[in-house]
Amino acid sequence: MGYKNKGSWDARTYDQVSHLVQYRWGRKVLEWRKWLGNEIVMDAGCGSGILTKELAKKVPRGKVYAVDIDSNMIEQAKNNLRFFDNVEIVQTSFTDMKLPRKLDVIFSNSALHWVQDHRKTFQNFWEMLKPTNCNKEESTLIRKKNKVSSNTTTPSHSSGSQLLIQCGGFGNLRQIINLLERIKYLDQFKEYFIDWKQPWYFAKPHDTIKLLKEIGYVNTTVYTNTDCVILPNRDTYSKFIKTVVMKSYLERLSGDNHGDKLKALFLELFLDEIEKCSNKSKVGWFLDFVRLNIVGHGT
16 A cells, blocks of 8 residues: 555554554443444444454444545555454545434444534534433433543443544643744744744633533533653654654644754654753653543433
């Protein structure tokens, strides 16, 4: 597969490096639910499809709609999911996605923070979910209904129709992004970042709860947890950071014949700074993640 469409993700590399971080997170999110095996599910922002595989195994008598807007990710997902008869791959934005049937579950892992308009997204999700009759006691995942928590307590199970979402939350990668922002203002890069806007939106838990309730979700639970990930060495860290975190920054440096050199310089300057921080703090090659965990039921 020699695809590499301009502006798209490096899907093959993402497929490799996401096993280090996102795959582990997504497996845990799937355990929040007591699966019946016949659910109709959407994997919103399926990426290369590594977690869609796990979803497909959870619903052998059901169906998974694997949705992603990126053409390279779609091609990689088709390859990864070619042996699953209960998966349908759809290339589109999940903010505008319309399906021929209502859904039992909308699952999304490490994707929602790439969408700026969360209201539109959750409104569309709400319209796609089946009605649910779950009771309050069953759907209380941690502590009391609608209470924000920073604990990492494993949620209790619920089998009603629901959102199962984890994405970057407020404060996600704060140290990493602060460093990237400083580097982009260096003389050799700053002209490429005129009118720059960060591509992600890391929502606060109480803003998300308020939004879900306004739309009509019931028995919602939203909370954050921190997860400082340490990768083993510079090469592994470099591969992950340039594929997942730094993608949008590096794309800004692709406008002329010096693009490849500028991107390499940007990456090396960043890695040198991380190495300095790591040596001072003795924490290693770190990524300071904050995860926003979202569960909600349709009315």
